[in-house]
Amino acid sequence: MTPLTLVIGNKNYSSWSMRPWLVLRQAGIPFEEVRIPLYRPESAALLTTWSPSGKVPALRDGGIRVWDSLAICEYLNERFPEQGLWPADAAARAVARSVSAEMHAGFGALREHMSMNIRARYPGQGRTPECLADIERILAIWTECRARFGGGGDFLFGRFGIADAMVAPVVPHLQAYGVALEGAARDYANAMLALPALQAWVAVAETERIEKFERDE
Incomplete structure (x- = not known):
């Protein structure tokens, strides 16, 4: 079975990308990660090949595409009901x-x-x-x-x-x-x-800088 593919942005800055990534990683659901660095000249063109909105995150499951963090999480809940991603009560x-x-x-x-x-x-x-x-x-x-x-x-x-x-x-x-x-x-x-999933995300958060997201420390 072809694994899911999750397209994300820069781990240091992209809180929206973090959300479905944590669900997949913590639940132990196999997936491939595609990271597209944001705010580069080539970013927009790369993003549109994966996401109709041109934004991250985006999920591909065979011929199915899902974009938006919460929509992806809802799809994962339907796709993997045994994971109990929402409370049973x-x-x-x-x-x-x-x-x-x-x-x-x-x-x-x-x-x-x-x-x-x-x-x-x-x-x-x-x-x-x-x-x-x-x-x-x-x-x-x-x-x-x-x-x-x-x-x-x-x-x-x-x-x-x-x-x-x-x-x-x-x-x-x-x-x-x-x-x-x-x-x-x-x-x-x-x-x-x-x-563990959050620690894994933090451990590999990029050291690159996007100046528009930086401020004096």
Whole structure:
């Protein structure tokens, strides 16, 4: 059987690419990785050969193409139902889908002022009122999900799943910008940082620089 192919961007910066990559890697689903460095003269042409939107990530499964992080994760859930990527309980599953959609559609201030840069450290930067409000909401999600549904493991709904993958990039965001965490939010962030799939992503994050995503340290 031909393995899935996941097309991603620069691991140091592309939080959207990270999400389905973590799902595949942590679930042990075989896949081939195609990395297209972004913001180069040839990037757009390369991207359009894989993704109708011209953006990453994109998944190819034989003749099927799926683009957009959350759509890919939903497809993987349908393709590999035995992996339990959404919670089995209907109430928990509804919350997990809502959290994932909120993460997908919201938190623009965090993305703008605390963009992902795994290898950099910017303590104290980016803390606009809007960004701090985004962080407060995200930490509330983590704390509530852990309290209501997390009894079966270390993640939002016990075992690692799509909801964790959707919020995962926030953890290196907060680490890079020196945001202190407490209580359940701290414990959850530590569990994510210890996740083998996340550690594998961080270990090979590019050392190249894209100047538009860099700031003075």
